[in-house]
Amino acid sequence: MPENLHTVMPTTEATRVIANGRLWTDAPRPGVASGDVAALPIAVAEQHGRIVAVAPLAELLRQYPHAELDDVDGRLVTPGFIDCHTHIVHAGNRAAEFARRLAGESYQSIARSGGGILSTVRATRAASLQQLIDAALPRVDALLAEGVTTLEIKSGYGLDLETEQRMLQAARAIGKLRPLAVATTYLGAHTVPPEHAGDAAAYIERLCTELIPAVAASGLADAFDAYCETVAFTVPQVLRVFQAAQAHGLPVKLHADQLSNMHGALLAAQQHALSADHLEYTDEAGVNALAAAGSVAVLLPGAYYFLRETQRPPIAALRRAGVPMAVATDCNPGTSPLTSILTAMNLAAVEFGLSVGECLAGVTRHAAQALGLQTSIGTIAAGKWCDLAIWNVAQPAELVHNLGARPLHRRYWHGQPGLYSQPGS
């Protein structure tokens, strides 16, 4: 028993003890190896939404004799899941384009007839704030039903100030309408907007002098993101917008090396990005730079699968170099129409070869780090938010193995229990 428990007076503060859970622990504890389920009947004490102690039940009951008990009956308990890369706020959908591609039409032909990302830009520009919220909520609810307690949401389908801010307002509103935390990212450099077609340089200039300062001043964005790719922006262009974003206090993230090796990972690392995302074509130098910078590699197997890619991210090199790997849905209408974090974990295991422990760390501890939130969420530890997912499974591997299962028993978000159900239902 820890020394201090003998000396601390029992508290009368409103406390809840979540008892008889089997905790999946990513960080090693005394007697419990990393990645194992704690064999002891470990319990979690919560006050004001925060975890105040993680210890054997008898010890917690001594310290918190008046605590309200929640007996989870031997169920598996993990940190609440974190989907750290989504484009979940958008209007319209691209299902019709998908059907045309299945019928044999080329992507180029669809793009020429107004399809592709610019069709989502048109639909999103035409949507009101309420329409954006209403369109996103069913997708958000699907993630909540799989234990997600923190969600990153990017803008990037407006590309003008008004629509980008409306997307970010919708993201902030979702965080108030649902029991989860939302981290917002201004994806200003997603693609060249139609009004600047053929002149990416002019748009970059506008981003640096007008759009980034205005979005930063609005307080609507927690981070800035860009897409470094042959079909998007070059390394020097991304460098310019990153410097502008950082000058306005926004940490940066990068869509890097998805379709070709643009040395995006290297650029992200040099700019101390929170994360570099996709990374299918990242080379050894990029991997080593990420390791040295402490940037997270965010793996997006949904896009890899949906685009029928064959070039996998350099998982073995990332593992060897000790780069933290996160896993996210990349929920977006064009290349990853995925609203299941559990499916993203299965795809990361099957397509990329991640272990069960890596998949779980990828949607908890490492995903928290990809958002710069590792001190407040991502593990079950005293001082962090009491964000938990409680599962009807016997072992962690079931969360990664089963496709289409609905194994969530209950969530805790900031200490509030509940199996999320839609208002009115």
Ligand SMILES: [Zn+2]
């Ligand atoms: Zn993305």
